[in-house]
Amino acid sequence: MIALINWLETRTGVKALMHEAFNERVPGGARWRYVWGSTLVFTFVLQMITGFMLWSAYSPSTRTAWESVYHIQHEMFLGNIIRGLHHYAAQGMVVLMAIHLIQVIIDGAYKAPREVNFWLGIVLMMIVLGLSLTGYLLPWDQKGYYATQVTTNIMSATPVVGREVQVLAQGGSDYGHLTLTRFFAMHAGILPTLLVGFLVLHIYVFRRHGLTVHDPKRAPDTTFWPDQVLKDSVACLAVLAVVLLLAMFRAPELSAPADPAVKFDAARPEWYFLFLFRFLKFHAVESLGVTFGAIIVPGIIMGIIAAMPITAKVLGNLGHTLNRAFTWALALGVVVLTLMAFYEDANNVEHQAALTEAHRDGQRAIELSTGPDKIPVEGAVTLLREDPFTHGPRLFAQHCSSCHRFNGHDGRGSLVTEAGKTDEAPSVIAAPTAADLGGFGNRQWMTAIVMDYSNHFAWMKNSTWFRDAQAKHAAGGTVDYINPDSSEMADWTSGNLDALKSADNADNVKALVEFLAAETGHAGTTYDAALVEKGRDLAIKGSWAGALNGTSCASCHDTIGQDFPTQPDDSTASSYPTLAKYASLAWLKDFIRHPDAARHYGAKNQMVVYSSQKLSDENLDLLVRWMTNDYTASTVHDYQDQLEVLKASLASNASGVAAPKGNK
Amino acid sequence: MTSTSPEIPAAGSVDLPISVETPRRSLLVQLITGMLSFLIIAVPSTLSGLFFLDPILRKRKAVSDDTADGEVPRKDEAGFIRLDVTKEAVPQDGTPLSVTVNDDLVDAWNMFRDVPVGSIWLRKVGDGPILAFNSICPHLGCSVDYIREENEFYCPCHASAFALDGKKMNDIPPRDLDVLEVSMRTHGQQDANGHEIWVKFQNFQRATSDKIVI
Numbered sequence: 001m002i003a004l005i006n007w008l009e010t011r012t013g014v015k016a017l018m019h020e021a022f023n024e025r026v027p028g029g030a031r032w033r034y035v036w037g038s039t040l041v042f043t044f045v046l047q048m049i050t051g052f053m054l055w056s057a058y059s060p061s062t063r064t065a066w067e068s069v070y071h072i073q074h075e076m077f078l079g080n081i082i083r084g085l086h087h088y089a090a091q092g093m094v095v096l097m098a099i100h101l102i103q104v105i106i107d108g109a110y111k112a113p114r115e116v117n118f119w120l121g122i123v124l125m126m127i128v129l130g131l132s133l134t135g136y137l138l139p140w141d142q143k144g145y146y147a148t149q150v151t152t153n154i155m156s157a158t159p160v161v162g163r164e165v166q167v168l169a170q171g172g173s174d175y176g177h178l179t180l181t182r183f184f185a186m187h188a189g190i191l192p193t194l195l196v197g198f199l200v201l202h203i204y205v206f207r208r209h210g211l212t213v214h215d216p217k218r219a220p221d222t223t224f225w226p227d228q229v230l231k232d233s234v235a236c237l238a239v240l241a242v243v244l245l246l247a248m249f250r251a252p253e254l255s256a257p258a259d260p261a262v263k264f265d266a267a268r269p270e271w272y273f274l275f276l277f278r279f280l281k282f283h284a285v286e287s288l289g290v291t292f293g294a295i296i297v298p299g300i301i302m303g304i305i306a307a308m309p310i311t312a313k314v315l316g317n318l319g320h321t322l323n324r325a326f327t328w329a330l331a332l333g334v335v336v337l338t339l340m341a342f343y344e345d346a347n348n349v350e351h352q353a354a355l356t357e358a359h360r361d362g363q364r365a366i367e368l369s370t371g372p373d374k375i376p377v378e379g380a381v382t383l384l385r386e387d388p389f390t391h392g393p394r395l396f397a398q399h400c401s402s403c404h405r406f407n408g409h410d411g412r413g414s415l416v417t418e419a420g421k422t423d424e425a426p427s428v429i430a431a432p433t434a435a436d437l438g439g440f441g442n443r444q445w446m447t448a449i450v451m452d453y454s455n456h457f458a459w460m461k462n463s464t465w466f467r468d469a470q471a472k473h474a475a476g477g478t479v480d481y482i483n484p485d486s487s488e489m490a491d492w493t494s495g496n497l498d499a500l501k502s503a504d505n506a507d508n509v510k511a512l513v514e515f516l517a518a519e520t521g522h523a524g525t526t527y528d529a530a531l532v533e534k535g536r537d538l539a540i541k542g543s544w545a546g547a548l549n550g551t552s553c554a555s556c557h558d559t560i561g562q563d564f565p566t567q568p569d570d571s572t573a574s575s576y577p578t579l580a581k582y583a584s585l586a587w588l589k590d591f592i593r594h595p596d597a598a599r600h601y602g603a604k605n606q607m608v609v610y611s612s613q614k615l616s617d618e619n620l621d622l623l624v625r626w627m628t629n630d631y632t633a634s635t636v637h638d639y640q641d642q643l644e645v646l647k648a649s650l651a652s653n654a655s656g657v658a659a660p661k662g663n664k
Numbered sequence: 665m666t667s668t669s670p671e672i673p674a675a676g677s678v679d680l681p682i683s684v685e686t687p688r689r690s691l692l693v694q695l696i697t698g699m700l701s702f703l704i705i706a707v708p709s710t711l712s713g714l715f716f717l718d719p720i721l722r723k724r725k726a727v728s729d730d731t732a733d734g735e736v737p738r739k740d741e742a743g744f745i746r747l748d749v750t751k752e753a754v755p756q757d758g759t760p761l762s763v764t765v766n767d768d769l770v771d772a773w774n775m776f777r778d779v780p781v782g783s784i785w786l787r788k789v790g791d792g793p794i795l796a797f798n799s800i801c802p803h804l805g806c807s808v809d810y811i812r813e814e815n816e817f818y819c820p821c822h823a824s825a826f827a828l829d830g831k832k833m834n835d836i837p838p839r840d841l842d843v844l845e846v847s848m849r850t851h852g853q854q855d856a857n858g859h860e861i862w863v864k865f866q867n868f869q870r871a872t873s874d875k876i877v878i
């Protein structure tokens with residue numbers, strides 16, 4: 001062993017090198033406060049190790065980036081841990097860097113003769129920020145995509161060369177394959193190489209001047225090895241433990257694949273840039289423009305920091321005091337702004353809803369990718385684009401939610417609001433003016449139609465057309481309108497309620513409901529075939545017990561039990577709405593396109609007619625398939641039911657709002 | 665301020681032994697320090713090493729086929745794949761016919777439906793059974809051609825030659841051409857007189873004298 005070392009020594013001088021590295025003098029004894037630089041080097045090494053691993057499985061293109069990151073995290077052995085380590089160590093590096101910088105300034109370690117090393121440190125800091133910025137885009141998910149858009153657009157606000165800088169960074173005028181290949185080359189090649197180079201210089205110059213020691217008399221001098229190394233490794237171990245635990249128990253999120261056509265309302269930068277984000281939102285800052293807030297101000301701050309050694313030199317102790325005061329003020333400002341941003345987001349209903357949706361979309365993308373069909377070559381983004389579970393709610397919110405609700409919300413989990421009575425008044429929760437379509441066509445829905453018709457459609461009574469019609473009616477006019485309280489259907493259910501509720505008909509009602517629900521053909525429910533047949537008999541022949549006997553659905557709705565025609569027309573329409581496969585995919589599509597057709601509501605119709613100009617065939621398909629459960633089943637946490645919340649807030653706010661009583 | 669640092673000699677000049685008052689730490693401390701330093705690098709390295717071994721360590725999940733209801737799947741449980749050509753297409757005179765084999769291909773996160781996964785040589789002598797060879801050369805994996813003039817299979821890479829029955833004709837290849845199992849069927853059902861050609865398409869380890877499925 002000794003011989004080997006000597007052999008090496010004569011050829012490489014390794015012993016002297018080791019000696020120099022490990023016997024570095026630590027005046028005043030080893031201290032915990034010297035560990036920060038070492039933890040930074042350690043996290044960088046950790047990033048190199050995990051980064052090379054991710055590199056071995058990452059594929060930078062707009063059709064494979066998200067997909068390969070998905071593959072790493074959800075398919076590969078320990079992939080979630082490797083990505084988690086890299087994700088959290090990156091954030092750890094920023095935090096450690098901030099601590100290191102503050103300490104250097106507080107301790108005066110930036111002053112002569114260490115100015116150059118201070119500047120080297122600032123260059124390193126820029127490189128690390130560049131690494132985190134480029135890394136954020138690489139998964140090509142909605143979160144990274146939209147956050148990075150903001151950054152590259154800020155770049156474009158740079159005076160004079162802004163546009164060119166942006167195009168260079170993006171590899172073109174828009175985001176695409178080349179944006180990813182360039183960001184990846186920056187992230188995994190150019191910036192790390194620069195970082196290693198500057199780090200070597202930084203450490204070399206540091207060794208030249210040694211530690212900045214306050215009181216060398218505090219304890220006897222010691223050497224780097226083992227005293228300081230022990231403290232350093234304990235600190236590094238703590239860093240490792242934290243990032244490992246986070247990676248294990250709080251896997252980094254992979255939001256939905258980037259889609260320029262799908263808005264991402266939850267966009268935020270990485271949390272350590274939130275302060276800047278919040279700063280830009282101040283009205284005063286906003287009014288001065290992006291260039292001022294995002295480039296000039298940060299530029300001035302960096303300039304002040306870089307000039308600190310000069311300030312201290314010129315102004316002496318006063319300069320140092322000023323520098324320290326500036327640092328503390330800056331740190332305080334960053335902390336306050338960050339907390340403000342967090343606090344405001346936490347209390348921002350819309351942002352929380354957007355976060356919920358982002359989460360839902362992301363989980364859904366992963367769920368679909370995990371399926372036995374894997375991911376199509378066109379990319380996972382098409383999985384979502386063609387997914388009713390993802391786009392149905394958005395289409396509902398866009399087209400239907402001005403009148404209808406879905407379990408009390410707008411389809412996307414939010415309550416619908418309208419402007420307050422006056423300009424200054426805050427917006428208020430809007431009352432629905434048409435049926436709540438949550439659970440459309442299921443057993444409860446059918447039960448409500450049969451037993452509780454007026455109440456079930458009570459929301460309609462909030463509409464202007466209903467009130468107008470009632471007013472006209474009260475004034476003695478004749479109006480033909482849909483009245484949930486008074487119509488042949490309403491009269492049938494209320495007039496026969498006792499009979500319907502009688503013990504003799506209990507099974508019959510159950511059977512009829514089973515039949516009606518089965519006719520919808522909605523996926524995800526199994527129906528009792530015998531009960532369905534019994535229900536069909538009731539619907540068509542009216543084989544009820546007691547006073548109801550002989551009253552069948554078919555005597556008015558003559559097409560009940562039939563298939564919904566592929567080319568529906570009004571040639572055989574009666575004056576009653578068709579119930580042929582009521583609430584099925586085919587029925588609903590036709591209804592949305594032609595609610596005013598004689599086979600549906602005819603002249604009484606109040607619903608907007610959705611022609612293909614208003615709602616394309618593709619979108620109609622997505623919307624209707626969502627409403628009829630025609631999509632790959634999901635275990636993703638869906639939007640919360642808001643019906644009770646809606647009812648409660650309507651009851652407390654407004655007077656005279658009609659709402660169905662009881663639970664649905 | 666009090667924090668002005670005293671001038672410290674550059675590290676290069678600290679060659680003198682550590683001053684007597686500096687306590688030499690016990691072996692134990694050195695040992696612990698060494699172990700900790702090792703640990704902080706060993707943990708991420710080990711995790712990374714295991715991640716890198718993913719192709720060996722991970723179990724593959726089952727994937728679906730997209731056969732429509734009522735249709736005979738293109739591939740059966742035993743791995744036989746229906747070719748696009750039928751018995752009639754194979755020349756009667758024993759001339760080999762090159763055929764592309766299509767299958768669903770799983771590539772990491774992607775699934776490619778019904779894409780070429782390889783090519784084979786089909787051959788029939790008179791009314792005898794149809795023979796199928798994988799066209800990959802058992803030497804080092806180039807693809808084997810049919811040379812009409814010589815009436816033999818020939819690999820342009822290192823000059824392996826095979827007779828039309830697949831037997832190697834020189835000592836370059838380590839074994840004969842790889843014969844694939846063939847099954848004649850009608851609507852996917854075994855039938856010696858059937859017209860559909862089903863082949864159990866497999867690739868084999870190159871450069872070994874044994875035929876090992878990969």
Ligand code: FES
Pocket residue numbers: 801802803804805806807819820821822823824836
């Ligand atoms: S690969 Fe065919 S002869 Fe070498």
